[in-house]
Amino acid sequence: VGSPLLSLTERGQPSLSTPTSSTQQQITMTVNDIGKIVLSVGVTQIIVDLLSRKFIFQSDSYKKSLATFQRAKDKHDKSSAALAAKRLLYQEQQRNPGKKSTQQISAKSIEKDEKKLKFESDDVSATSAEVTRRHASANFSTAIVFFLLYRILAAEYSGKIVALLPFEPFHLLQKMMTFRGLTGAAGFQSATEFHFLWVKAVGAGGESITKPMAPLSPDVNHASQACAFAFIYFLCNMSVKVVINMILGEKPPEGVGSIMDSPQSKKMMETFGVDPDDMTGLKKVS
Numbered sequence: 001v002g003s004p005l006l007s008l009t010e011r012g013q014p015s016l017s018t019p020t021s022s023t024q025q026q027i028t029m030t031v032n033d034i035g036k037i038v039l040s041v042g043v044t045q046i047i048v049d050l051l052s053r054k055f056i057f058q059s060d061s062y063k064k065s066l067a068t069f070q071r072a073k074d075k076h077d078k079s080s081a082a083l084a085a086k087r088l089l090y091q092e093q094q095r096n097p098g099k100k101s102t103q104q105i106s107a108k109s110i111e112k113d114e115k116k117l118k119f120e121s122d123d124v125s126a127t128s129a130e131v132t133r134r135h136a137s138a139n140f141s142t143a144i145v146f147f148l149l150y151r152i153l154a155a156e157y158s159g160k161i162v163a164l165l166p167f168e169p170f171h172l173l174q175k176m177m178t179f180r181g182l183t184g185a186a187g188f189q190s191a192t193e194f195h196f197l198w199v200k201a202v203g204a205g206g207e208s209i210t211k212p213m214a215p216l217s218p219d220v221n222h223a224s225q226a227c228a229f230a231f232i233y234f235l236c237n238m239s240v241k242v243v244i245n246m247i248l249g250e251k252p253p254e255g256v257g258s259i260m261d262s263p264q265s266k267k268m269m270e271t272f273g274v275d276p277d278d279m280t281g282l283k284k285v286s
Contacts, residue, residue, distance in 0.1 A: 033162040034232055037153060041236040042244060044149050045142075049248035052138040057250040062134050066253065069127035073255055076120040083113045128256045135252050146241075150233060154181060157229035165225045180230040 056062055090105040158181050169178045 033157070033160070033229075037157075037162070037229065037232050038236050038240055040149060040153060041146075041233070042240045044145060045241045045244040046248060048142045048145055049245060049250075052141065053248070053250055056134055056138050062131075065127065065130045065134065069124070069131050069253070069256065072120065072124045072127045076117070076124045079113070079117050079120055083110070083117055086110060086113060124255075131252065131256050135250070135256075138250070146237070153229060153233060157181065160229070161226045162229050162232055163227040165227050168224050174224055177231040177234055178227050179224070181228045182226065 086105055087110060090107070090110055093105060161182065165178065
């Protein structure tokens with residue numbers, strides 16, 4: 001950085017000051033601030049993953065639910081394979097009625113096996129939903145922790161610039177993330193007003209900030225390129241948090257569906273007039 005710091009006085013008027021000013025709230029781009037946000041997100045995710053593994057995924061109840069699901073799935077797969085073979089044999093008998101076979105297959109027998117397979121399929125869905133519920137509880141706990149972390153960091157970095165972007169964000173991105181927390185708390189209401197104050201602070205009026213006016217990066221020519229904490233926090237959640245969770249997080253076993261696949265959920269959907277098969281089709285499309 002190595003340049004005069006842009007700060008706002010208590011009246012919201014901009015001025016150039018040194019880091020030792022004790023009466024002004026400094027708004028500055030620092031690598032330390034970004035590193036602190038990245039470290040906070042990373043450490044929090046590591047702690048959450050380790051606690052979830054200890055108290056949820058290594059618990060006896062989860063291991064029991066997982067074993068029950070695996071047994072139901074294996075039983076369903078065997079029954080499904082046996083029914084498929086029986087159907088092929090029945091079709092062969094229908095094509096060659098005079099041919100003798102060691103095993104005679106009837107339509108009634110196939111219908112009975114289909115009902116049995118339907119029952120086993122419901123059992124798989126129920127046990128799968130139980131495993132999914134425990135993963136959902138871990139995800140819900142993680143969401144609460146990161147919401148609290150966001151509130152804490154947002155209060156700490158309110159009105160403070162933590163980075164300068166090499167591009168000028170479009171208005172919606174400014175409003176939702178890059179300028180979130182800067183307006184109001186720092187004494188101005190919009191990026192346009194802040195730009196006017198910034199240009200005035202560096203010693204000249206005009207429509208843009210040029211290199212002779214302030215020792216900033218050549219890519220920075222408008223105050224809207226100031227970046228608040230929220231955007232850095234969002235990027236950390238999309239990168240650092242995801243990578244750590246891929247390494248330390250517990251993934252659902254193969255074949256586990258969602259809570260909506262359980263027989264109880266399907267009955268509830270039917271009560272409200274929703275076809276469960278339609279929901280299954282929507283999930284496959286998405």
